Amino acid sequence: MANRTLATAGVLVDGPSELRPWRRVLTGLALIAVSCVAVLGCRSAFVTWLPREIGRYQDYEAARPCPAGAPAHAYEDCVRTVRFTVTDVHAGAGTKGDHSATVTGSPFWNGTVDFGDWDPLLTALHKGDRVTGTVWHGSVMTLAKGDARQSSIDEPRDEPQMVAVAGTFAALLAVLTFVFGVILLTGVGGPRLQARVRWRPYGMRLLITLFTVCFAVGLICVWTGVPWWLTPGLSALIVAVAAVVIYHPGPPRTADTGR
Numbered sequence: 001m002a003n004r005t006l007a008t009a010g011v012l013v014d015g016p017s018e019l020r021p022w023r024r025v026l027t028g029l030a031l032i033a034v035s036c037v038a039v040l041g042c043r044s045a046f047v048t049w050l051p052r053e054i055g056r057y058q059d060y061e062a063a064r065p066c067p068a069g070a071p072a073h074a075y076e077d078c079v080r081t082v083r084f085t086v087t088d089v090h091a092g093a094g095t096k097g098d099h100s101a102t103v104t105g106s107p108f109w110n111g112t113v114d115f116g117d118w119d120p121l122l123t124a125l126h127k128g129d130r131v132t133g134t135v136w137h138g139s140v141m142t143l144a145k146g147d148a149r150q151s152s153i154d155e156p157r158d159e160p161q162m163v164a165v166a167g168t169f170a171a172l173l174a175v176l177t178f179v180f181g182v183i184l185l186t187g188v189g190g191p192r193l194q195a196r197v198r199w200r201p202y203g204m205r206l207l208i209t210l211f212t213v214c215f216a217v218g219l220i221c222v223w224t225g226v227p228w229w230l231t232p233g234l235s236a237l238i239v240a241v242a243a244v245v246i247y248h249p250g251p252p253r254t255a256d257t258g259r
Contacts, residue, residue, distance in 0.1 A: 028185025
């Protein structure tokens, strides 16, 4: 969204000092609007999304096995073991976004179970196979056959780092677009400072850096078990260093220096 806003605003090759005043004002207002949306996204990630994901995982880990006997309701706070029969499987290695198994034979939870990948279980399943599923809060969490067990996309995961970096990306994007927007809107600093908020090279490089750093930090922290509350600081520090590198080479080009 920020990419398109910057590009369509005309901050591509020419510096903002070359924009007409009305267009510079509209560009600044658009960037500030993007900043406000990013702030709301950041707040939603840290205030709503992150606590919900952490709480859901903790509830799942603390859930006890359901007592023996037929279930009375589909939604239960306990974890129930259920036997299913596979009626269909979609696990083609070349098929994106369709890794699922359709199961039947239970009182409430028959239907399609979606997975994030085709291994280790889906590729070994065939129509008519009997599998063991675990059910919690009305959804199938896992399917298993023999020694192969695979988690569905509904199973809670201990990966709050990715939510934290999503909120961090939104926060850094808000700062970037707000600073660019205010400089364009007010004209503060004159042509020299405004040349620093061109889409090319500065805006584009900073936006790519934000996304790349946050995504990489999130993945590394998930793989290594780094606590989620360290990811915002790590991401911001790396982005700050990258910003210094981006702005270091040579003075910015202004309207009167030519191309």
